[in-house]
Amino acid sequence: MKKIGFLSFGHWQNTPHSNVRSASDVLLQSIELAEAAEDLGLDGAYFRVHHFARQLASPFPLLAAAGARTKRIELGTGVIDMRYENPYYMAEDAGAADLISQGRLQLGISRGSPEQVIDGFRHFGHIPEEGETDGDMARRHAETFLKLLDGKGFAKPNPRPMFPNPPGLLRLEPHSEGLRNRIWWGSVSDATAVWAAKMGMHLQSSTLKEDETGEPFHVQQARQIRVFKEAWKEAGHSHAPRTSVSRSIFAIVNDQDRAYFGGRPERDQVGYIEQNLRAVFGRGYANEPEKLIEELKQDEAIAEADTLLLTIPNTLGVDYNAHVMEAIMTHIAPAMGWR
Numbered sequence: 001m002k003k004i005g006f007l008s009f010g011h012w013q014n015t016p017h018s019n020v021r022s023a024s025d026v027l028l029q030s031i032e033l034a035e036a037a038e039d040l041g042l043d044g045a046y047f048r049v050h051h052f053a054r055q056l057a058s059p060f061p062l063l064a065a066a067g068a069r070t071k072r073i074e075l076g077t078g079v080i081d082m083r084y085e086n087p088y089y090m091a092e093d094a095g096a097a098d099l100i101s102q103g104r105l106q107l108g109i110s111r112g113s114p115e116q117v118i119d120g121f122r123h124f125g126h127i128p129e130e131g132e133t134d135g136d137m138a139r140r141h142a143e144t145f146l147k148l149l150d151g152k153g154f155a156k157p158n159p160r161p162m163f164p165n166p167p168g169l170l171r172l173e174p175h176s177e178g179l180r181n182r183i184w185w186g187s188v189s190d191a192t193a194v195w196a197a198k199m200g201m202h203l204q205s206s207t208l209k210e211d212e213t214g215e216p217f218h219v220q221q222a223r224q225i226r227v228f229k230e231a232w233k234e235a236g237h238s239h240a241p242r243t244s245v246s247r248s249i250f251a252i253v254n255d256q257d258r259a260y261f262g263g264r265p266e267r268d269q270v271g272y273i274e275q276n277l278r279a280v281f282g283r284g285y286a287n288e289p290e291k292l293i294e295e296l297k298q299d300e301a302i303a304e305a306d307t308l309l310l311t312i313p314n315t316l317g318v319d320y321n322a323h324v325m326e327a328i329m330t331h332i333a334p335a336m337g338w339r
Contacts, residue, residue, distance in 0.1 A: 003244075052117045108185070119134070146183065253288075289327075
């Protein structure tokens with residue numbers, strides 16, 4: 001058995017070729033996608049977060065709304081860029097959204113990806129400390145966020161408060177019990193996967209990874225997952241680790257699928273996500289179900305992870321993406337032993 005969710009990058013563009021023309025469209029359709037995924041038997045609805053872009057940016061209103069409209073499905077992010085976040089305000093937002101969903105949030109956080117603007121986090125009021133990189137700042141924000149989610153009091157109460165206080169130091173409210181154990185770290189390297197394990201965060205490994213060995217992407221990613229699991233075991237955490245991978249997977253079952261995705265060669269690609277940071281980008285999968293199943297059986301990282309996130313082409317609209325998810329659940333998941 002494997003948990004299966006979707007991951008939407010939340011694009012919108014006002015063009016004739018897009019079914020998602022505005023920010024309003026993408027937000028409302030994202031909620032509808034979560035509902036559709038729940039109806040189809042998927043386990044998760046996850047959303048990317050990008051600032052200064054025509055994409056989803058502020059996740060907590062969306063997660064809260066989706067939580068109010070669904071009953072069972074996990075709701076998450078992949079990922080929130082912690083360079084931009086005030087961890088105190090974020091802890092309040094996350095606690096509220098998790099309580100609305102009754103404990104279904106699975107928050108992916110990370111150092112973030114290359115940006116649309118130069119040092120965009122500075123516009124949000126966040127500046128690395130002297131001698132600190134923006135990645136260091138992101139990890140510092142993450143550590144503060146995790147500590148706040150523990151729910152321990154830390155603020156000295158006013159002796160003359162407007163409302164009565166409970167005894168002792170005060171914590172941020174609302175606090176959602178258990179959310180601390182449902183935080184994931186988006187990692188592109190073995191080293192940050194080990195750090196995430198030590199911090200008690202689950203591992204989100206995406207469709208790209210730092211090219212550390214020159215091996216195929218899925219082989220490097222599977223090794224990263226195993227390194228993470230070993231580090232988790234050594235850390236001795238009381239809760240069980242989870243790992244996810246993201247893949248573009250399309251079962252071609254009709255002419256529309258074939259027109260969108262048929263005939264495209266799929267292979268790993270190598271590029272640079274930052275200067276001097278060589279990365280390997282994993283291949284996508286698009287084929288008739290029988291051939292697709294055989295291809296997926298060769299993917300070591302999918303086999304190693306307990307959660308698979310299907311990256312969906314959200315600009316093609318809710319109906320078509322529901323069809324994409326249904327095809328995977330009907331033709332692929334049972335044959336792969338995921339259901």
